[in-house]
Amino acid sequence: MNDLLNMSLTECVKALKEKKVSSVELTKACLKRIEENKKLNDFITVCADSALAAAKESDRRLADGRGGMLEGVPIAVKDNISTEGIRTTCASKFLDNYIPPFDASVVEALRREGAVIIGKTNMDEFAMGSGNENSAYGAVKNFRDNSRVPGGSSGGSANCVAAGEAFAALGSDTGGSIRQPAAYCGVVGLKPTYSLVSRYGLVAFASSLDQIGPLTRTVKDAAYMLDVLAFKDGKDSTSSERTEKCYSDYPTDVKGKKIGIAREYFGDALDKGVKDEIMKAVKLLESKGAEIVDVEIKSFPAALATYYVLSSAEAASNLARFDGVKYGIRAENDDLYSLYYNSRTQGFGAEVKRRIMTGNYVLSSGYYDAYYLKASKIRTLIKKDFEKAFEKCDAIVGPTAPTVAFKAGDKTKDYTKVYLEDIYTVPVNIAGLPAISVPCGVADGGMPVGVQFIGKAFDEKTLFTLAEGICNSK
Amino acid sequence: MNGYETTIGLEIHCELKTESKIFCSCANVFGGEPNTHCCPVCSGLPGVMPVINKKAVEYTVKAGLAMNCEISEYSKWDRKNYFYPDLPKAWQTSQYDLPLCGKGLVEYELNGEKKSVRINRIHLEEDAGKLIHEGGITRVDYNRCGVPLMEIVTEPDLHSADEVLAFLDELKSILKYTGVSDVKMQEGSLRCDVNLSVAKAGGGKLGTRTETKNLNSFSSARRSIIFETNRQIEVLESGGEIRQETRRWDDNKGEGYSMRGKEDAHDYRYFPEPDLMPVVLPKSEVEKIRASIPELKGERIARYTDELSLPPYDAKILTQDKEIADLFDETVKAGANPKKASNYIMSEILRKGKTEGAEDVVVGINAKQLNDILSLVGDGTISLVASKQVLDDIWLSDKSAKESVEKLGLKQNNDSGEIESILRGIIDANPKVVADYRAGNEKVTAFFVGQVMKATKGKSNPKVVNELLVKLLK
Structure with a gap:
């Protein structure tokens, strides 16, 4: 049974096609593992019945020699991605009873390719957080060390893939929410280029930064998932046509690839143990023939503040629809104002409220120019800095996060410390670029370290090539 | 009036008669059972995204061209954020600083005199739903949510209720002739806000203005303008000051009342809509639209x-x-x-x-x-x-x-033979009247026609009767 759950996604697809294993067997094994790991709290909703029913269907199709790219494979979906008939809470009390009447476009794609949706994973409320400690359904415990966080906001998605509860998971990344938990849990996390994967059905946090992506055990799996997830979607006006025919056929030879190192990514905030592992990874790629060049991202120090201004502004607007009128919580009230006030007071957690207040502040008249407008201008600078850096290299390498997974409760008292977790991940979202986090070693008592590769827009393939160079999954 | 000069500017909202709504494929039809013409997109469910209806853009440009407006090659969408139960996303997608149409001019006629109104801008936005108040309960109907709404803003070039009505009449005709709207007043497809101020004539300075919102008929526009003009003059005459405020019009009572002062004005926290791409209209496209104007x-x-x-x-x-x-x-x-x-x-x-x-x-x-x-x-x-x-x-x-x-049974009798015999009978029975006729009183022909009609139950062709009469009485 354990062997089954140790397979990679692509191995699993192969085993199913060759009928070495059935989807029902795999699904049951995953459900059992989820049950055993209940204390990790990876899932908000486990879809045992519908998953088993879907698995039976898949087995029938596989028996006929039919089936899609993910036929019969148990896959987890972050709980901010809409699933028809399965409640989608965003880890918020507000949406405890909300069941979407439609599938997100990516979920439609998963189902079309035969994936078995095993459950909806825990996360920071509305994807706001970096430790998965801001969930109305309780914190997630890191699978490798239960006293530590799994990272966030896609903490449940990263942890469940690491713990063998699913063969892949969907996450969302607004400022690092796929890559940072991937690094903390020792899995591969891909944040695709903005607009490459449809956002239709993803409960928006910050629409200009949000991007859905896969969390997997191998680089090859990530590319395989992207082959399913990347398509032009008519329901998302921002969705791009610049998709590759096949991501899985990325080259494996790193020879001649130019890898940029930006000094800004190796400042004082970076833990020494983590830094050592990143440098080892760089050396490894160099030894395989990659060329290392120096680049600079001058605007890097402004990125975090820019991110919190822009993302909070959009969040304040995106989350305004949660008003107690149509769905979700409706608190006791005497009039319209108290309906809004009480529902939102009761429905949202502290971090969400903080972001909403920040967001409304930076958009309000008299402050707009100083905050939102200025941040928009810095956004342009950051984009330009990356463009300039990419004139000299094919990808930029650096840490995903400044430390390994931190201890639970360590940073809950001072939330700005948690914000610092994102310094290496947010510039990518601001610039709309693709980035991947891939495990490259361990530090601080055996906790995984993730190395991050940042690529040119729509150049996911180079990221796969470099990431593959670290871990050889092909 | 009394040495005062009135200055009026209008903001006119007009529903476009596109087949589907502005951001989804729901039918754009008036009425219907509450909440039967809506979908996840126009009812603002979490995770949905808008897709612009190109027809709505085309119609707005068409109207703009018919009003001699400059058409923007580049315009964009913005979110106008405010809470109200008829607005399911808690923001209205609108256009803030870069509308589809810029400066224009509309000529109209009043009592044979040619006049004109400058157009400040025309932009496109979405309509909100409707609240239904019944027996102490308020229900919300989202059928109208997402109906494309064009807002036409004039310069303050109008000076009386008569001018406003003559202009609105011309505007209505432009909208109908271009085919962009049915302008059905009773269905609320045209509503206007009136900005009005008065000042001593010849003073060269405009007075403080008030805005009376949401007038949905020409008669209420007329009455409210007369009311507000008189009110402002009275205030000034009695030594008072006009307060800059937003007002409502009660058509039943025939009076306006203050809704909120300037200090309570909404802060709409406008910012660019990240879920929609900007509208780029090359000159060639605009010319194509111009050519399609009927x-x-x-x-x-x-x-x-x-x-x-x-x-x-x-x-x-x-x-x-x-x-x-x-x-x-x-x-x-x-x-x-x-x-x-x-x-x-x-x-x-x-x-x-x-x-x-x-x-x-x-x-x-x-x-x-x-x-x-x-x-x-x-x-x-x-x-x-x-x-x-x-x-x-x-x-x-x-x-x-x-x-x-x-x-x-309305066919008339054209049988001159039959009519002639009836007529002869009447002539024979009325020698006195015949004598009157011959004496030059031609008015008596009506008597004969009436008698024939009476005899034939009104079905004789009066033309035939007249001809025969002339012939027989000669």
């Missing part, structure tokens, strides 16, 4: 006078309403004599279609029906008087005029 009122008047040789008076009356002008055109196309069709429309159709108090003309007859009536009258089958009965019978139905004549 014949407007002025062009039609010219055609009626030049090609159809109608008197200018007829041309003006016929073109006041597009439906009437269309009916006229089609009736002529069906074979009717233009002047005869014009006469009949001006006397009979408009009499029937224009009801006291209603702002829209009802056209309850189609071209085929009208052409049939005209030929039935023309060939003497029925009398003009009888045609009114036919009109009443077939009005607002698709009944055939010919069948109606049969059914109602």
Whole structure:
């Protein structure tokens, strides 16, 4: 049974096609593992019945020699991605009873390719957080060390893939929410280029930064998932046509690839143990023939503040629809104002409220120019800095996060410390670029370290090539 | 008025008659059972995204071109954030600083004098839903959510209720002739906000203005303008100051009242809508739209006078309403004599279609029906008087005029032999009246016609009767 759950996604697809294993067997094994790991709290909703029913269907199709790219494979979906008939809470009390009447476009794609949706994973409320400690359904415990966080906001998605509860998971990344938990849990996390994967059905946090992506055990799996997830979607006006025919056929030879190192990514905030592992990874790629060049991202120090201004502004607007009128919580009230006030007071957690207040502040008249407008201008600078850096290299390498997974409760008292977790991940979202986090070693008592590769827009393939160079999954 | 000068600017909201809504494929239709014309997108469920209806953009540009506006090559969408239960996303997608249409000019006529109003801008946005207050409960109907709404903003170039009404009339005609809206006042498809200030004439300075919102009929616009003008003058005359405020109009009471002051004005926290791409309209595209604009009122008047040789008076009356002008055109196309069709429309159709108090003309007859009536009258089958009965019978139905004549037994008697023998009898029985006639009192012919009609139950062709009368009394 354990062997089954140790397979990679692509191995699993192969085993199913060759009928070495059935989807029902795999699904049951995953459900059992989820049950055993209940204390990790990876899932908000486990879809045992519908998953088993879907698995039976898949087995029938596989028996006929039919089936899609993910036929019969148990896959987890972050709980901010809409699933028809399965409640989608965003880890918020507000949406405890909300069941979407439609599938997100990516979920439609998963189902079309035969994936078995095993459950909806825990996360920071509305994807706001970096430790998965801001969930109305309780914190997630890191699978490798239960006293530590799994990272966030896609903490449940990263942890469940690491713990063998699913063969892949969907996450969302607004400022690092796929890559940072991937690094903390020792899995591969891909944040695709903005607009490459449809956002239709993803409960928006910050629409200009949000991007859905896969969390997997191998680089090859990530590319395989992207082959399913990347398509032009008519329901998302921002969705791009610049998709590759096949991501899985990325080259494996790193020879001649130019890898940029930006000094800004190796400042004082970076833990020494983590830094050592990143440098080892760089050396490894160099030894395989990659060329290392120096680049600079001058605007890097402004990125975090820019991110919190822009993302909070959009969040304040995106989350305004949660008003107690149509769905979700409706608190006791005497009039319209108290309906809004009480529902939102009761429905949202502290971090969400903080972001909403920040967001409304930076958009309000008299402050707009100083905050939102200025941040928009810095956004342009950051984009330009990356463009300039990419004139000299094919990808930029650096840490995903400044430390390994931190201890639970360590940073809950001072939330700005948690914000610092994102310094290496947010510039990518601001610039709309693709980035991947891939495990490259361990530090601080055996906790995984993730190395991050940042690529040119729509150049996911180079990221796969470099990431593959670290871990050889092909 | 009393040495005061009134200055008025308008913001006019007009629903566009596209087939589907602005951001989803729901039907754009008026009414319907509450919440039956909505989907996840227009009811603002979490995770949904808008896709722009290109027709709505085209219609707005069309209207802009008809109002001589500059068309923006680049315009974008913004979110106007505010809480209200009829606004499911808690923001209205609108256009803030880069609207589709810029400066323009509309010419209109008042009492034979040519005047003009400068257009400041025209932008496109989405309509909100409707609240239904009933028995102490408020319900919300989202059917109207996402109906494309065009907002036309004028410069403060109007100075009286008469000017406003004459301008609105011209505007209504432009919107109808371009085909972008039905402008059905009773369905609320045109609503306007009136910005009004008064100041001592010749002072060269504008007074403080107030805004009266959401006037949904021409008569309420007129009444509220007169009310607000008088109110402001009274305040100034009694030594008071005008407060800058937003006001509402109570049409039942015939008075306006203050809704909120400047200090309570909403802060809409506008920012660019990240879920929609900007609208890029190359000149060639604009020219294509320009070429698709149908014949407007002025062009039609010219055609009626030049090609159809109608008197200018007829041309003006016929073109006041597009439906009437269309009916006229089609009736002529069906074979009717233009002047005869014009006469009949001006006397009979408009009499029937224009009801006291209603702002829209009802056209309850189609071209085929009208052409049939005209030929039935023309060939003497029925009398003009009888045609009114036919009109009443077939009005607002698709009944055939010919069948109606049969059914109602309205065919007139054209048999001169029969009429002559009846007439002879009447002449023989009334020697005194005959003597009067011969003495030069031609008025008595009416007596004979009346007697013939009486004897034939009104079915004798009066023309035939008259001719015979002249012949027999010679």
